[in-house]
Amino acid sequence: MRAAEGGIPGLPASGQAVSPPAAIFYGNTLSNSYVTAAFEFPPFLVDTPNSGTATSPALALPDVQEHELSFQCWIDIEAEPTRDLFTISVKTADGTLTRVWSKEEAPNFGPSWEECVVDLDGFEGQTVHLVFAFDTVDTTNNQGSGIYLDDFRVIDTCSPH
């Protein structure tokens, strides 16, 4: 996964970023999909299983509050639960990864922006990284436009006393 800059040919204009010029992107700008490789002539796609991760900067979560992560998500991948795996994990200071979200919680699959929400309860008082991971598993149905994530916000809620 990497930051997607605006103006990439072949990508849907509304799919690049909610707030230009950048979003996190998983896909292949040559094939306008997440097929591994594309050749313009003759029309020919070569696919292999592919995967990648993106890790956020450190995120300090004060212990007097509970926290939720909210972001805009464009998840144009398969809904099928055994393929196109997409998860978010919290990585704590000792390196432990805890899965806090998977694509089954996504509001929609397809070429449209939605709001995704991730519960970060249990990590109050810690400095963490978020690890976004995608894995096609195989070469079946990798012709969607891929994943774009943008406009991350952490919403803090005061804990009841």
Ligand SMILES: [Ca+2]
């Ligand atoms: Ca942006």
Ligand SMILES: [Ca+2]
């Ligand atoms: Ca697939």
